[in-house]
Amino acid sequence: MNLLTDRLDLEKLPLLLQQLVLDVFSRLFHFLPESLLAYEPAVKSLVSIFLVIVPIIGVFCTLFAVVVMMERKGLGRMQNRLGPNRVGPFGMLQPAADGIKMLIKEDIVPANADHLVHFLAPCLLVLGSLISFSVIPFGKNLLPIDLECGLVFYFAGGAASELSIFMAGWSSHNKYSLLGAMRALAQLLSYEIPLILSTVPVVMLASSLEPSRIVAHQAGYTAWIIPHWFVCTPWGAIGFLLFFIASLAETNRSPFDLPEAESELIAGHLTEYSGFKYALFFMAEYLAMISISAIGITLFLGGWHAPCKFFEFIPSYFWFGGKLLFLLWMFIWIRATVPRLRIDQLMAFAWKFMIPLGLVNILVAAFWYKSLSWNFEGHDFLRWGIAVAVLGGCYCALARLLNEKSTASSKRTYRYAE
């Protein structure tokens, strides 16, 4: 009964639920013959594994439907139209209708396609996206696996997405698919570097690759209202900016949605996919978007910590969910606002702007780490001043350089078309 009244118990609700299910299983064993009792520990460990996997699949596949709905409704509002409003109340059942449509659609595989690779590609992509969720701390007591090198695990899981996009493009036996896949790969590889470079300062300052320790490092508040999140430092702000932009590109979201640019490449590596395989690609893209937002929250936005001391009474997983929905809304907002980049602009932006800025950011983080031991008067102002000046100067110089280069060749030359 204390469950509803006591804040601590609400925080421990996931643990209680886990214990409850395990208790139910151990009670079930009392009704079984004694010869089966030897299997109880094995069954219990199996059940506890399922208790990690099932909620991840259940919650995030539901969130996928919610985000699709949010995106369609939100884009509709931003483009001055209603959005889906026919299926269910306010069109809320549209994702279910879409899912059923995808399920019952005919699965067409081109005659010359490599059938096995064509089938494996979407499965591998979904696997890679789902596996990344296992190391993210969603709440104080909600951490699926506490891995010591969880961050490396997360990025290793992302490696599957590159391979599966190539497999999809190559196995379709279609030149648009192959070209689209190669463009997508070039984009993913180019933006993976700034993505990882932007996380290096966090690892340096938290001295750990363990997501739960990175979150613990961001605990505490200055004057009860300013949280000690990494995003509230100069290197953290630039790091988060780089991370967010790179994550837009990594998940093929607008303005970096060239791999699926319908007007240029039909649909890139998705051209020859239909039915449920297409739905799997679609789902994997959204799951990747959710997981990359979740890791962004863990690294820069304080994980499950509340934004100020007064709100700590709200359970941690609500805060994590709120931040996640906010970041996903940012993804949707950007899609409605920014036009798509050209391929050369996309590559130039990664190599000539984001990577140099990421490298400078690591240097600034190293300076920040070394200057933590300063204790003379006004050291905080000096520290902030130097870091902001270096990062701001570098940002302006790189932006100017990039701008000059693009204006110098402003007269675009077309080699194959006039």
Next chain:
Amino acid sequence: MDFWSFIVLGVISFVLLTSASAAMSLSNLIHCALCLVLSFVCIACIYLWLGVEFLGFVQVLVYVGAVSILVVFTILLTRRGFEGEIIDFSGTVLLGPVLILPVLLTLWWAVGSLPTPPDHIKTPVAHVAQIGIELGGNESGGGHYILPMLGVGILLTAALIGGASMASSKRRKEEKWN
């Protein structure tokens, strides 16, 4: 080593050897590359089986994520078609077993000549933090490999900056060409 652990190692080794031989013998180059990726994954699994998580994940990140993409890009950019071709076997293939035999014998001798560890010594548990301290050092010591670390760091950063500058210099060449 208990029974199940042995079975797991057996399965991983079987998949590893099968995929590695498939990577050498399949006629379609892309299939070869994909089999090579599978063998990289199996090597990562062996690292995980040995309990060295960090190495296993880095193996996936570097080999599956980057090296395999490099391989498939190279295949696609250097061949006119992406159809498979039958690779003829030449007489030199018979040299293979002759060369493998001394290698295997040397390995057998090397492994056999190692002193057997006493039973009471446990496998050392290497935490990522310990590896980091050993490589880079901290206030209390370590840092025996700081110079090679710095060397590798500078080399990789130079390669990255080189890549970025090549990207910008290519543009100028193209402009001249136009």
